[in-house]
Amino acid sequence: MSTHDSQQVIKVWDPLVRVFHWSLALFFTIAYLTEDDFETVHFYMGYAISALILFRLLWGIVGPEYARFTNFVTGKDRVVRYLKSLLTGKAEHYVGHNPAGGMMVVALLLMLALTCFFGMTLLAMDDAGPLAGSFVIYLNEDLVEGLHELCANGTLMLVFIHIAGVIVSSVLHRENLIRAMITGVKKLNAGKVKGDTHV
Known part of the structure; x- marks a missing residue:
């Protein structure tokens, strides 16, 4: 963590999380089209997505801090409280995923x-897969x-909601979340950092 122009540059997303994120986006788009x-091509994209899901489940347990499910998977009460706070424009600013993002x-x-499972089930009915x-x-x-x-x-519907959430969060917190998922870092105002979980 370093300070530059009153900002802290925090390493959030490790390389494997970033590769997973963009690979999943690409493979799902190809599979859908x-x-x-x-x-x-559709079948192989399904296999690739399945492999990515297995990796993410494992990485969510043994990966670095912000990749772990324990860092961003919260109870529904915390999610509801966060969503309500968005309406006031005073939502807590999380370094990693916020409760809704989690x-x-x-x-x-x-x-x-589930999509991959049902797809492989269809293949199995043709004695394949x-x-x-x-x-x-x-x-x-x-x-x-x-x-x-x-x-x-x-x-696909969840993807659209996810993109909308990224845009809203980027505007409210004045940060470029898309760039953060490319570079792996976030730039936060040094005076607002309150802890490792949120700012």
């Missing part, structure tokens, strides 16, 4: 995991296909 016409991380990972021969082949194919599409569209 190739669903109908480029099935092979909730979004969990929601996205869960929705993506890692779930081939398992109990999932006895599920209703039309139901599974509908759930796969529902979860994919649900993920």
